[in-house]
Amino acid sequence: MDITVIAETTGDGLHPVTAQLVGAASSIGGTSTVLCPGGVGAAEAASIAGVTKVISVKGDCFGSFDGGAWAEALNSVASGDVIMAAASPSGREIAATMAAMRGIPIVQDATALRPGISVTRPIYSGKAIETLTISTPCAITLRANAFDAAGGGGNADVSTVNRSADVAVAVREAIAKASERLDVAEADIIISGGRGMGDPANFSHLNEVADIIGAAVGASRAAVDTWDEIPHSMQVGQTGKTVTPRLYIAVGISGAIQHLAGMRTSKYIVAINKDPDAPIFGVADYGIVATWEEALPALKAELEKL
Amino acid sequence: MGIAVLMKQVPDTTAKITVSGGRVDESAVSKWSISPYDEYALESALQIKEAGGVDLIAVTCGPARAAKMLTDAAAVGADALVHVLVEDLSALDSTQVQAILAAAVKHTGADVVFCGKQAADTNAGSTGPGVAHLLGASCVTMVSEIAVDGDSFTAMRATADGNERIAVSSPCVFAFDKGTTELRRPNVRGIMMAKKKVIETMSPADLGVDMGGSSVSIDGHSPPPEKPPGQKFEGAESVATVVGKLRDEANVI
Amino acid sequence: MAYEALDFYDVDSLLTDEERMIRDAVRDWVEENVIPNIEKACRDEVFPDQWRVDLGEMGVLGAPLKGYGCPGLSYMAYGLICQELERGDSGVRSFASVQGSLAMYPIWDFGSEEQKNHYLPKMHAGEWIGCFGLTEPDYGSNPGDMITRAEDKGDHYLLNGAKMWITNGTIADLAIVWAKLDGVIRGFIVEKDDSGFTAPEMTGKHSLKASVTSELVFQDCRIPKDRILPGVEGLKGPFSCLNNARYGISWGAVGAAQSCFSSAKEYALSRIQFDHPIASFQLVQNKLAWMLREITKGQLLAYHLGKKKDDGTWTSEQISLAKMNNVDMALEIARMARDIHGANGILDEYPIMRHMANLESVKTYEGTHDIHNLILGHHITGIQAFRREL
Numbered sequence: 001m002d003i004t005v006i007a008e009t010t011g012d013g014l015h016p017v018t019a020q021l022v023g024a025a026s027s028i029g030g031t032s033t034v035l036c037p038g039g040v041g042a043a044e045a046a047s048i049a050g051v052t053k054v055i056s057v058k059g060d061c062f063g064s065f066d067g068g069a070w071a072e073a074l075n076s077v078a079s080g081d082v083i084m085a086a087a088s089p090s091g092r093e094i095a096a097t098m099a100a101m102r103g104i105p106i107v108q109d110a111t112a113l114r115p116g117i118s119v120t121r122p123i124y125s126g127k128a129i130e131t132l133t134i135s136t137p138c139a140i141t142l143r144a145n146a147f148d149a150a151g152g153g154g155n156a157d158v159s160t161v162n163r164s165a166d167v168a169v170a171v172r173e174a175i176a177k178a179s180e181r182l183d184v185a186e187a188d189i190i191i192s193g194g195r196g197m198g199d200p201a202n203f204s205h206l207n208e209v210a211d212i213i214g215a216a217v218g219a220s221r222a223a224v225d226t227w228d229e230i231p232h233s234m235q236v237g238q239t240g241k242t243v244t245p246r247l248y249i250a251v252g253i254s255g256a257i258q259h260l261a262g263m264r265t266s267k268y269i270v271a272i273n274k275d276p277d278a279p280i281f282g283v284a285d286y287g288i289v290a291t292w293e294e295a296l297p298a299l300k301a302e303l304e305k306l
Numbered sequence: 307m308g309i310a311v312l313m314k315q316v317p318d319t320t321a322k323i324t325v326s327g328g329r330v331d332e333s334a335v336s337k338w339s340i341s342p343y344d345e346y347a348l349e350s351a352l353q354i355k356e357a358g359g360v361d362l363i364a365v366t367c368g369p370a371r372a373a374k375m376l377t378d379a380a381a382v383g384a385d386a387l388v389h390v391l392v393e394d395l396s397a398l399d400s401t402q403v404q405a406i407l408a409a410a411v412k413h414t415g416a417d418v419v420f421c422g423k424q425a426a427d428t429n430a431g432s433t434g435p436g437v438a439h440l441l442g443a444s445c446v447t448m449v450s451e452i453a454v455d456g457d458s459f460t461a462m463r464a465t466a467d468g469n470e471r472i473a474v475s476s477p478c479v480f481a482f483d484k485g486t487t488e489l490r491r492p493n494v495r496g497i498m499m500a501k502k503k504v505i506e507t508m509s510p511a512d513l514g515v516d517m518g519g520s521s522v523s524i525d526g527h528s529p530p531p532e533k534p535p536g537q538k539f540e541g542a543e544s545v546a547t548v549v550g551k552l553r554d555e556a557n558v559i
Numbered sequence: 560m561a562y563e564a565l566d567f568y569d570v571d572s573l574l575t576d577e578e579r580m581i582r583d584a585v586r587d588w589v590e591e592n593v594i595p596n597i598e599k600a601c602r603d604e605v606f607p608d609q610w611r612v613d614l615g616e617m618g619v620l621g622a623p624l625k626g627y628g629c630p631g632l633s634y635m636a637y638g639l640i641c642q643e644l645e646r647g648d649s650g651v652r653s654f655a656s657v658q659g660s661l662a663m664y665p666i667w668d669f670g671s672e673e674q675k676n677h678y679l680p681k682m683h684a685g686e687w688i689g690c691f692g693l694t695e696p697d698y699g700s701n702p703g704d705m706i707t708r709a710e711d712k713g714d715h716y717l718l719n720g721a722k723m724w725i726t727n728g729t730i731a732d733l734a735i736v737w738a739k740l741d742g743v744i745r746g747f748i749v750e751k752d753d754s755g756f757t758a759p760e761m762t763g764k765h766s767l768k769a770s771v772t773s774e775l776v777f778q779d780c781r782i783p784k785d786r787i788l789p790g791v792e793g794l795k796g797p798f799s800c801l802n803n804a805r806y807g808i809s810w811g812a813v814g815a816a817q818s819c820f821s822s823a824k825e826y827a828l829s830r831i832q833f834d835h836p837i838a839s840f841q842l843v844q845n846k847l848a849w850m851l852r853e854i855t856k857g858q859l860l861a862y863h864l865g866k867k868k869d870d871g872t873w874t875s876e877q878i879s880l881a882k883m884n885n886v887d888m889a890l891e892i893a894r895m896a897r898d899i900h901g902a903n904g905i906l907d908e909y910p911i912m913r914h915m916a917n918l919e920s921v922k923t924y925e926g927t928h929d930i931h932n933l934i935l936g937h938h939i940t941g942i943q944a945f946r947r948e949l
Contacts, residue, residue: 010466065465067435068445089423089431089464093447096400096432100439105399105521108430118525124427127323128330131525134399138521145557168444170473172460177468189559213559221908237908247558257829257903264829268533268556270548276538285556286548287538294542302549306559336563374576381580491587494618494630497580 001136003030004080005051006098007041008091014041017086017142019048019149024142025084026050026150028115032084035074037094038062039160046156054156059164064171065090071097072165080137082117087141099139106139107132111146126267177214181207184236187216189247190266192236194220194259196252196273197292200229205296206251212303218243220250220259237262249299251292255280272296307454307476308361308416309351312407312437313344313379315372316427328526340375343422345489347482350452351420352383352490357454361385363414367406369393373505380500381492387505388414390513399522400432402515407433408440409513418459419479423447434481443477450485562590564646564817567855570862574635581619581632582639586646588613593647598907600769604762606654606730607769614655615685621663623803628680629663634868638810638861645811646818649917650770652811657726658682660803662689665735665746668799669790674748678733690758692722692736692749692775693797699724700930701945703794707738707777709747715784716740716747718755718777724924728773729760735788736775737797746788746796755780766916802875805925806868809881810861812889812921813854815914819889819896820850822909826900837899846895853888860884876938883931890918 003025008015018034018041025032031052034045039056046054055077061069067090075098083098085091087109099106112120116133119140123130134140184190193206203217210217218236236243237259248266253259255271255278263269264283271284272295281287288295317323318337323330340348348364355362364379366372367390376387390410392398398406411419419441424431431447438445448464458475464483492500510517534555539548552559564586571579592613600607614620618630619640625631637659645652663682666674681687698705707720718738728734734749734756749756761772788796824847827838837843864881867873893915897904904911922928930945937943 064470066444067447068438071435071439089448092424092431093435093445096430096435097439097445099400099432100404100436103401105401106430106432106436107400107522108424108432122530123429123527124317124323124330125319125429126530128325129528129530131528133523133525135521145553168474168478169446171470172473173471174465174467175462175469175471247552247556257826260829268552268558270552281536281538284536284538285533286551287536288542288544288548289538289540290542290544295545298542298545299549302546303559306549306553377576378580491617492580492584493616494581494584494622494632497577497584498630498632500580501577 001028001030001082002080003032003082003084004078005032005034006074006083006085006091006094007034007036007045008086008088009037009040012040014044015086016149017088017144018045020144020147021084021086021142022048022050023150024113024147025082027147028113028117030082033080034156035077037070037074042158046158047152047154049151049154051154051156054158056158056160058160058162061165061167064167064169066167066169067093067097068169069165069167070094071101073163074098075101076163077161082136083139085139085141087143091141095139095141102137104137104139105134106141107134108141110140110142113140113142113147181210182214182216184216184218184234184243187243188245189213189215190218190236190243190245190263191215191249191251192218192220192253192263193223193251194253195222195226196254197223198252200227202292203230205292209249209296209300209303212300215249220253220256222256250280250284251296253280254278255283307359307418308363308414309354309418309420310363310365310411310414310416311344311348311351311379311384312411312419312421312433313348313364313366313375314341314422314425314427315339315366315368315375316341316425319426325527325529328528330527338371338375340378341422341426343424343426343482343484345422346485347420347422347480348379348382348384349487349489350482350485353487354452354454355383361416363388363416365407365410365414366390367392367403367410368395373507376505377500377503378492380503381496382490383496386414387503389505389507391507391509396524397520398517399520400430400436402517402520404433404436404440405515406510406513408437409510409515411437411441413513417443417476419443421479421481423481423483431481434479438479441477441479443479444474445479445481446472446474447481448483449480450483452480562586562821565820565851565854566858567851568859570858573862574639578633578636578639581636582643584617585619585640585643588617589643589647589651593651597648597769597910598913601907601913604764604768606650606771610651611654611685611688615683618683620655620685621659621667621679621683624659624663624667624679627667627675628683629667633865634806635862635865637807638865641807641811642814642861644814646814648769648913649811649815649921650767652807652814653726653767653770656804656807656811657691658689660807661691661800662733662735664803665788665796665800666748669746669788669796671785671789673785674788678748687732688727688730690725690727690731690734690773690775691797691800692725692728692734694722694724696721696723700927702737702797703744705737705739705744707736709738709740709745711740715781716787718747718749718780718782720777722775724761725758725773725775727771728758728775729771731758734758734775736777743792744794744796745792747782748786748788749775749777749780749782753780753782766920798875801925802878805878805882806864808921808925809857809864809878809885812885812918813857813861815918816850816854816857816885816889816892818910819893819914820847820854822911823847823850823896823899826903826909830901843899846899850892850895853892857885857888876934879926879931879934882925883928886918886922887928890915890922893918
């Protein structure tokens with residue numbers, strides 16, 4: 001079965017998910033032809049094990065992102081039974097457009113694949129898991145970090161083609177991510193400090209971690225009540241805001257019931273507290289018994305590596 | 307200008323999802339709502355409508371219960387309501403859903419389509435781009451803001467590093483991400499007028515869509531895997547281990 | 560944890576789509592605007608002006624009135640609006656009750672065409688606030704013996720006297736004032752800038768802190784002749800208004816009770832003591848079951864009364880029963896909920912004691928609990944027991 005893999009890029013090179021796509025393709029008995037939009041990462045793609053061919057697709061339309069134009073250009077050289085892409089925003093759009101162009105069905109955000117093709121994917125924002133069977137030809141996008149990456153040592157043929165499709169979406173201006181802090185009620189990741197931080201000035205360490213992973217910074221009621229510098233708008237817990245992030249990091253927070261009520265529905269909870277008996281460890285998925293002075297610098301370093 | 311707003315009725319995001327007999331139990335869903343990203347699409351269309359000259363048609367493809375969602379859209383200002391009756395959406399594959407919606411949009415005569423970037427139940431994101439292709443329209447996804455600019459549009463869309471302001475003309479499909487304004491609340495006058503608004507109901511066949519068979523069959527649903535029990539680690543040295551688990555075990559970073 | 564209103568006997572299924580939509584719109588507004596801000600409003604003892612604007616925009620003020628810009632909703636819908644507002648805070652519902660049932664309604668039912676056209680549209684929009692001046696410092700349960708009087712001076716009326724415990728008074732643009740003209744109770748529209756009229760705020764309240772409570776003071780207050788309400792004489796006037804407000808309160812109390820029940824249930828499931836959630840203890844379950852029982856009964860009472868209000872088959876005694884019963888059960892539920900919350904229940908982290916303190920006022924105003932008892936006693940026996948000859 002020949003699988004057309006749309007390479008996912010980051011900056012000037014391949015995003016690690018591309019090797020995962022190839023690995024997934026191999027796992028269901030497919031051989032991969034990798035299409036590189038704008039030619040980015042072509043040499044790297046050729047060295048992935050399981051890749052039989054790389055097509056570097058160049059053209060003016062790849063100067064900025066236009067899903068329709070990219071899909072048209074890529075579609076003209078795509079020939080696999082399966083079109084496979086990463087379930088990133090651009091990957092989803094390109095794959096869905098190509099699927100419509102080819103009149104084939106698409107399934108998005110797969111977390112497991114089996115021959116058939118049998119697909120597992122989360123639905124209802126992860127509240128349930130769906131298993132389905134899709135006939136070929138079809139298009140599938142895969143979730144990042146859900147599949148094992150193929151190894152290196154490949155030596156595929158790289159050919160270059162020139163395909164320029166009409167660009168309909170013109171980019172006028174690029175605007176860097178705003179540096180203003182996210183609101184706790186809306187953030188996907190929250191790092192919160194409690195009275196265990198010792199001094200409101202120490203929240204700067206939480207801000208540093210938040211900046212690395214794009215998190216909001218929250219506070220327990222105890223911190224808000226004790227320190228004027230910590231405003232009520234940061235409070236998480238009963239009358240503060242109820243939060244449902246996918247990751248909640250509680251630092252120096254004991255886990256009193258009022259605070260728990262506010263964050264209990266977080267998907268994953270990490271607790272950092274020097275007291276091994278702190279009630280927060282009862283709800284934490286990952287608890288670290290350590291002082292924040294030691295744990296936060298380590299956390300910052302680890303997150304920077306990602 | 308005609309703007310067709312594609313809306314999907316989904317279980318409210320606060321509703322509990324239960325699996326029974328290997329399938330998600332729809333009868334146990336306590337509350338049905340308009341899919342959240344579709345709300346941003348609807349609100350954006352309503353804001354453009356405020357400047358005048360816009361006919362806003364709310365369109366849905368779904369079972370009978372979805373009619374209520376269209377009435378809710380009328381209560382905040384939708385001018386016309388189109389319901390393509392399909393009892394079981396899960397039995398259709400993406401090509402079929404897109405064919406129906408594209409045909410419905412053609413039926414409204416609208417050149418511009420607003421929709422959510424993905425529905426809260428299927429979490430796919432195929433509809434916007436697929437419908438755009440079938441209509442021969444451009445497509446912009448991840449839109450957070452939009453403005454009319456003469457005969458075209460400018461919009462803000464998300465990128466890996468932040469945002470981009472783009473320009474595009476109709477015909478175009480815009481798939482919305484979270485925006486700056488939440489969907490407006492209906493007021494009493496809106497609710498009372500919505501009562502009188504007729505929903506144009508039709509079948510896929512009425513739109514000339516030949517359904518055929520689906521290429522996707524659902525084998526089953528299951529609840530999410532149990533999270534492993536909480537793990538406790540000693541000392542700051544364990545931070546590296548925990549971060550690794552957050553990435554590989556929990557998939558949250 | 561999203562709010563789920565207790566509805567054990569599925570009263571929801573008895574409502575029309577329109578009624579549900581209106582209820583949901585108000586519920587969402589309360590969730591987004593009142594709940595996050597009410598504790599601060601209480602601590603600061605202010606009624607946020609934005610809420611007046613929002614309620615006006617939503618179109619819920621004077622909801623059941625027909626014409627003059629008003630929507631003519633069913634009384635069922637009005638009840639649901641009150642239920643949702645009071646789930647947030649009794650003070651918010653008091654604002655709407657006074658505006659709609661006590662200030663707009665008398666103009667609508669007893670006013671001249673000119674008065675209706677002049678006042679009602681702006682009051683519905685929330686632009687002009689009204690209040691209702693019946694109660695006096697020495698005349699509460701016995702309004703019939705009021706001493707505030709109006710004198711016909713040819714080209715104007717002169718008002719003298721004082722009213723007390725008047726919701727919205729200090730922020731009101733107009734007051735519906737009941738005063739004796741030649742010994743007969745008549746209604747007068749007093750505007751805030753009329754000479755000789757002041758409306759000082761009453762402070763130091765432990766209840767309805769996010770609501771404005773005032774005195775209305777008339778010292779040779781001159782009002783133009785066209786300010787008298789021509790359509791009614793005697794206590795029938797104010798009592799018609801009170802009937803509508805009391806009806807709304809019977810629903811409002813259910814909302815407050817549902818809020819307390821919801822919080823108590825959540826708390827009992829989360830609070831661990833002796834290694835188990837307190838929801839697993841029999842005494843706690845007994846209390847929660849009692850709350851469920853009383854809320855369910857109260858809901859059905861309010862619902863059926865709503866139907867009768869809309870059919871026109873209601874009696875004022877039926878309204879007395881519902882107001883009295885539902886407020887009484889809501890207050891008991893608030894107390895019981897405080898008990899379940901333990902010490903945490905005294906903090907404004909939880910809505911419990913705010914509802915509890917508010918309901919003390921709600922039990923007293925619009926006819927005290929005991930006055931309603933006597934209304935029912937009179938109905939049963941035919942013998943009035945309000946007034947004795949000594």
